[in-house]
Amino acid sequence: SAVISQKPSRDICQRGTSLTIQCQVDSQVTMMFWYRQQPGQSLTLIATANQGSEATYESGFVIDKFPISRPNLTFSTLTVSNMSPEDSSIYLCSVEGVRERGPDTQYFGPGTRLTVL
């Protein structure tokens, strides 16, 4: 499978601040996604990160709150802005289109565990 790393692995932040999460893949991929997993719940897609253009956001998620960058085929960032305790979640990066591993399988990073006080 693709090797996907996320930084930071975890963080504790104060209300009103912002955190940027990085996702790095060891090979070029077609698609990159950002998911959120709130405590005790399953995964919800935040947005699809598009290379060189604005991300495509799912219903209920907006660019001002979750700005996303994808400058190339192996790297993306997700910023959680103006955080509140409700943003406490695990944030996961996933990729699809790993050339040697089959185009349709999605692989996930280890996640970033965010706690907002």
Add this chain to the structure above:
Amino acid sequence: KQEVTQIPAALSVPEGENLVLNCSFTDSAIYNLQWFRQDPGKGLTSLLLIQSSQREQTSGRLNASLDKSSGRSTLYIAASQPGDSATYLCAVKETSGSRLTFGEGTQLTVNP
């Protein structure tokens, strides 16, 4: 809107048992279905992917089946081991390159 349901929500079995996890989805027009494993506080590990044209996939002690017309998939785990303890998630994709819609997961505990 696609909805994915997994039953049971939790399962506890003794080591060595064969077991079946169930996944159902409301819209049968799917592109593929993927089973994942998630250990506590960790990311997801892909276990098996079944394309819509396939009936089943096998990897080691794991076998996943797909009945698209009835909107169901099962994950069969043979000779369960304590190391199999984790949450198992089912996810469907409706078109190529689109998002995955996840079920709530089945939390499996295999007791030694």
